[in-house]
Amino acid sequence: MRSRTSGAVLAATLAFAPGVSAQHFQPIGIGCIANLEHTKISGPNATYGRLPVGRVTLGGVPFSIPESGKNIWHSVFAAGPNPRSAEVEIGIAGVTEVHTLMNTYWGVGGPSSYASIEFFGSKGARHTVALIGDSDMRDFAAYVFTNRINNTTTVQVWSDRGARLDKQKFVLPAAFATQTLTKVRFSDNGGDGMQRIFVMGLTVKSPQTPIIGQTKDLGGSCGSGGKCTVGGTLSLGARMDIQLTGADSAAQLGIVNLNAPSAPLTCGSCSILPPLLLLPAAVTKGNARVDLVIPCDRRLLAGSFDTQWLVMVTGPSPCPLVPGLSASNRVRVTIGY
Secondary structure, three states, X not given: OOOOOHHHHHHHHHHOOOOOOOOEEEEEOOOOOOOEOHHHOOOOOOOHHHOOOEEEEEOOEEEEEOOOOOOEEEHHHOOOOOOEEEEEEEEEEOOOEEEEEEEEEEOOEOOOOOEEEEEEEOOOOEEEEEEXXXXXXXXXXXXXXXXXXXXXXXXXXEEEOOEEEEEEEEEOOHHHHHOEEEEEEEEEOOEOOOEEEEEEEEEEEEOOOOOOOEEEEXXXXXXXXXXXXXXXXXXOOOEEXXXXXXOOOOOOEEEEEEEOOOOOEEEXXXXXXOOOEEEXXXXXXXXXXXXXXXXOOHHXXXXXXXXXXXXXXXXXXXXXXXXXXXXXXXXXXXXXX
């Protein structure tokens, strides 16, 4: 009798066999090239503010789409003459596949191409794909322009009341297996009222272990300092929100404290992050929020920082050195692609 577990055993064997590397999806945030917020997309009879954002899986592939602020690169809103282009830095070795979320305003069917995607390797490899309307991409509104895709390399992954989002899959030539994919370039040679592309997501597949933005609660709250949470995709160029909830309802001032990962200072029952960058914010009914944009500095990848709210003036006074001060928990934030 054939074992029901033989497939799993074979997969595990191959994964650790010499010369065979496990492949991983790495979502790449496009906040550093984004020039439009998804809620600003307009068109007939469609609900575009409902486009998927955050860490989402579409068509079996994970994507990281900033939840607020500018989160789309749209060639309509890019400056300058044709070609209107944008480049995303990658810096990942051995990439075998690239997946995108890409549609158009308007649209023109083939055989002529008015847009392209290019891939660049660290040792000179270069691969260009001419994108054809009504095959590789189409209007994101089900209207009078392009409405077809090939349903092989391009598939629909989301739709809602007249809006749709398609995913493309690009298999890179073998030369990229021994090179680092340095960048991906999107180019548009269309025109307003004719065809313009927009890009909402980008993910690569390679043997490299993914670097995903994440948070870790370090504890350390005291008094009525409430709870600190950090939201967003935590990727380069994305907006990050540092929120305070449940603090003393009478408190009026909150201060976000940010520093490199550090051992806390002890004051009474409080574990306080050593102060470095302090950002004040008004506290209303125990809640406050500060929004920050993560810089587009690749040196931050996989780097971490700690943050904590300091709250004043609170009823409890757990830190004898600063009467009326309470502190939230500390949170460690790690930045991903």
